[in-house]
Amino acid sequence: MDKKNTRRAFLRLAGFTAAGTGIAASGGFLSACNRVEEVTGDKIKLLTSSGELVEVDRAQLTPADMPSLSENQKRGRAGLPGRRWVMVIDLARCRNARKCMEACQAHHQLKPEQHHMNVLQMKDAAHTAPYYMPKPCMHCDNPPCTKVCPVNATFKRDDGIVLIDNERCIGCRFCIAACPYSARVFNWTEPRDSEKYMGVTYNIEANVPQKKGTISKCLFSADRLRDGKLPSCVSACPNSVYWFGDQNEDAVTNGTTGETVSFSGLIRDNAGYTLLEELGTKPRVYYLPPKGRAFPYQGEVHRQV
Amino acid sequence: MTIKKSPEESRDRLDKIFHDLTRSLRVKDELSRFWLFILIMFCIVGVWAWGYQIQQGLGITGMRDYVSWAMYISNFVFFVAVSLIGLLISSIMHLLKIRWAQPVSRVAEQVAIAAVALAGIIIVMDMGRPDRFLNVFLHGRFASPIIWDVTVITTYLTISALLFYLPLIPDLALMKNRLKGKVPGWQYKIYDILSLGWKGNPQQFKLVYHSLRILMLLIIPVGLAIHTVTSWLFASTLRAGWDTTIFGPYFVAGAFVAGTAAVILVMYVYRVRYRLKEYFNDEVFDRMGKTLVFVCLVYLYFNVNEFLVPGYKMKVAEGIHLTELFFGRHALAFWFTMIAGLILPIVLGVIKYFRRPLPITLIALITLIASWFKRYIIVVPTMEHPHLPVQNVPEHFVHYSPTNPEITITLFAFFASFLIVTVLAKLFPVITIWEYAEHQGIDKKYMFEDYDQN
């Protein structure tokens, strides 16, 4: 019991430390902020790209790239030219640490039950071995969700990312019905911390702030990609599960080790596959089979450890 | 053909027919006031519940990320289904010159208008952001079945209204002629405006017949489209239970069952309430009973196809879905829809005794309720079984059960449709007077002769 408490205390401490460094680092950190939200005296509330709301001194601010809503919507729809983002998930390395889920929920301001990234416990047939499977949006090349959207609120960019415009979504939820991967979530009630984020300019590339009555889903952290950073989940993984990169370059980089390898080589040598490929959705997320696993399957063990 | 009647006989007969068929306009007793009061109260409560839902978000319903379409969509499909009866009775049967169906056609149009209007309203109530409804027109994506659905529902509602209105014009003229001072001024004004100063001359009748024939032809593709497109909302997805090619005709066949049952019910209420025994006579009920049996047989055929083929193969996802339907959580509702909604009307409907007005009405009532559950069974179980496991979410995400506001809004939809039918019946005769009179051998010239003199 004692040990558990100290562990929790440690985690809390770690959280504070992280926030502390966040505020301390001003320059580059601030330029990554979405927008000045509210001016109170000489303190200004800012939303960081990792989803934290921080208050900083106005004097610390340097003018940075803060596009207006319409500008942001426009470039968000256009995407990053010449790219075709691709993700590879190595199932042999996943031990259900769920750092990806935590990072994702922090970044996209999601409630605990809303998952852009969901680590599932899979078992393909009665006698096959169970394994953990992180499941983001597949960013299909033949996306069933954008096919059915009546208002073009969800769409596929030329860089391969399937995005949602929460400023346009009418909340018909046809895309949830159409998605065979259950990748989409809906804001059934007021989103998490909606009061805190009130007035913050909407960022289509992160779906934040979340909007009530609209859809949200994994978007490969498109805002981070624009800044040249790996998606939140990829960076957060402690077990080098995720590889992410540009298929046009044929290179993927591991979020944990920073190692860069050839994408085609990686999926060729490890028998990479896509999820539910028989449905013809042509996912942009590839899986490496859970063979030669580094961590044994331990059910819900992450809760205790 | 009916033998032409003499002028005197014609005039007397017309007076009698007119008197009977405008009784619905005149009945203003306690019961009808009470009925209207109930309807309006329910509608107000329903609108209030919707307001509450807009304020709180769709989270007040039982729907969650996995079962994200549920009772509202079931209602939508149900109302679209019921509305299709307008196509069958007032178009196809008219074009085939089926005489007995003539008095039913206006009832069918009433039901069609009420149902399709409510289908449109309920789908807006299902939206997460009804305030952005205009986006459908501003940013409409023509490849989306929802846009097709919006288009086709609007078109169908317009055609149904025209099909209701065109044969009504001569009736309006008759009412304008005969009801001066007998109805409130505003009501008379409506008749005056809508009758377009009808004179009853042959050219005008020719134009009415001409327009009606075009509309009856036009409503066939539009009517089939409305329900086929609605079925595509499901069939265009990759989910087990929806991912099938027969959904279009399957839905159309099911729609005729629901619509026929609804029309029988409304007919029976008119027959009793407005003392129209001679008009909605035993023969009409007998024939409608036979129609019900026929459409049920067609629907049964599609049901066998829908369940036997995947059940024979038992592919993984389909297998889970079918097991759940046949023996699982939804087994009770499923077997109710199958037995009460299909087998019962067929087995009883072939016996002449059960095609008498009251028994067939009771059968129709059960069939209609089963039809609603059928829509529920089509929508909900499939949503509960996605391809990938449902994990890391609270228990109430996994299985759906409707909440009170949701049920209130569903009840609203029903009562609002009753209200539309009631208002239409209170304002306009429930059977086309001139057409009926003509079938009784009354020449059209006697109908509008008084009018010419005025």
Add this chain to the structure above:
Amino acid sequence: MKKIIIIITAIILISVQESRSAIDWQVPDSYITMENPVTFNNVNVRAGRDLWDRNCKSCHGDPGKFNALSLVPPPPDATAEVMQANTDGAMFYKITYGRGAMPQFETTLPADDRWKVVTFIRRFDPRNEGLLTDEELLKGKIYALVGSENSTIDIVAEVQDKTGQLQKLAGSTIYVMARKTFGNLLVGSVSTDSEGRATFNIPAGMRTKSDGTVDFVLTLGDDFEPTVFAISGVQVKEPEPFSAPPRVLWSTNDRTQVWLLFTYFAALIGAWSTIGYIVLQIVKIRKLSQKNQG
């Protein structure tokens, strides 16, 4: 009920594990006495470090920083006494088979690599203090030019000798990488000749950016202080011709198939013009009434 039992069992198991220290981890005698076949030298320690970073660091943290994950039982730091108390063989056994949250590496790392990890951990053994003096890293320099027809990279490498003079770097490996969005991808390597020169042949089927260029990054091996030479925008291939995106069903209206738009609008216009015609007829009916009156 079942869940509760599982949780209780798990708690008992964990507390049992907690009560035993790492020393209690029983290692067969045959392993305890095993000798590390890998020589203790800088090269092998470096190899071990790379393996550690890739496979162990996520839980055990950086050696000496005691920043391991807070798991139960806690993963010891590489410099910790509990860690160093193991014999080489015992460490090898534990890496090989794992226990609880410590994964097995029997299937994921070859035996030689597992021994190299042991070698790396031994680098922090107080008994090895001073045994392995850090070799001073050499200071090297690379210059490179793109050769004829953009098919080769001509490289000259130099190294600073003890007096600080630059000398030709002979017989050393130059690593050629391509810069990608999130990291550098190794393309190949060449050895310098006695003149300190090397020619790297750009692979024919090499993946380029969409404009046909590659950004090359050249580095020296681990014996050198980090040094890079970058050649950006080497036109390896013709730029890919621009191809208009295809018309597809899932796309926006402007990229939807023509047949779909045609069908939709044909049906829409057909139906509504018919309705318009009917409305005209109604107007006509009204006009006919007025004519009769007049």
